[in-house]
Amino acid sequence: MSLEAEIYEAAGKEFNIGSPKQLGVVLFEDLKIDEKPKKTKSGQYSTNEETLQKYADHPIVGKLLDYRQISKLKSTYVDSLPDLVNKRDDRIHTTYMQAVAATGRLSSQNPNLQNIPIRTERGRAVRKAFIPTDGDHIILAADYSQIELRIMAELSGDKGMLDAFEAGEDIHAATAARVFGVKPEDVSREMRSKAKVVNFGIIYGISAFGLSQRIGVPRHEAAELIENYFEQYPDVKAYMDKSIDGAREKGYVDTVMQRRRYLPDINSKNGTVRGFAERNAINAPIQGSAADMIKMAMIQIGKAMDDAGLKSKMILQVHDELVFDAVKEELEPLKEMVEKLMRNAMPSLNVPIKVDMDTGENWLEAH
DNA sequence: CGTGTCACG
DNA sequence: ACGTACGTGACACGT
Secondary structure, three states: OOHHHHHHHHHOOOOOOOOHHHHHHHHHHHOOOOOOOOEOOOOOEOOOHHHHHOOOOOHHHHHHHHHHHHHHHHHHHHOOHHHHEOOOOOOEOOEEEOOOOOOOOOEEEOOOOOOOOOOOHHHHHHHOOOOOOOOOEEEEEEEEOOHHHHHHHHHHOOHHHHHHHHOOOOHHHHHHHHHHOOOHHHOOHHHHHHHHHHHHHHHHOOOHHHHHHHHOOOHHHHHHHHHHHHHHOHHHHHHHHHHHHHHHHHOEEEOOOOOEEEOOOOOOOOHHHHHHHHHHHHHHHHHHHHHHHHHHHHHHHHHHHHHOOOOOEEEEEOOOEEEEEEEHHHHHHHHHHHHHHHHOOOOOOOOOOOEEEEEEOOOOOOO
């Protein structure tokens, strides 16, 4: 039986599975899988993945999640990308926008090639379709390792975090050891996993509530983790406070290359509005400086490839990653050039920058 | 054209 | 008491 038919059977009727509105009615009024359903801002029933996961024991839920994943991949990638292949050169071309993202990142549209799937098995099948020109070429992917955390270490000058990077430590494990107060060798997978969420959260301007939601612990425990984090990395805390104070005084924050993000709401009397601006004040210099760095690298790499007369092409940028359609014979010099120029894109940093590279017969393999 | 959802870093 | 992690783009639905 088709997934679609199985869902209708479990629902007891046919309906448009692609309509969140209809699906909400089926789940919460017909099947009554919850007495107090979560609602969206506009008052509809929430049916997103996070919400559905809570009802994983109900037979319809797994089918719905499967259906959702498959229809997403089909409509956005499988059905759409073939229509965008250029007749002249048989390739897909994106348009990079340089003045859309408030932080200075590029964005990619028509089609967006910065959100090609990689996280699920079905999604990875899509990424496999991105292949080199021919048998004389190979895909080279080079990405910055933990670039935003390294930039946070740089901008804050936090000794503990800088030391961890200089020692080549696994930063999430090192953070886990610190915030949970255990020896590095006693860090469990779960501790590392939580510390990873905390590290990301810090960059985004975390709240105890947000952290507790994401790692599934009571809010007071989340608050304790954050407190421990700032005790362990005190200069990170000082840097975040300084970012917000600077924004209040100047009305903007800026990146290492002086790109500004104006934050008119930073002094708002509305706590929610002000909170957003404060998180932007923390995040924008970090995300934006990473964007500056890869742009500097791209300029230098483009020039160096040109000067060296290489025929390989730089074909994609995905925020912390560059992808090349590399002539196999040029691979070694190209790799050396890319690694060096990405690593040294911005001179005079204190934090070491790490670049991971790999090659493959398709974009997936190059990871 | 707004909403909800979900693909990526 | 309230809302609650940053940045994007594309798709389907429903008005």
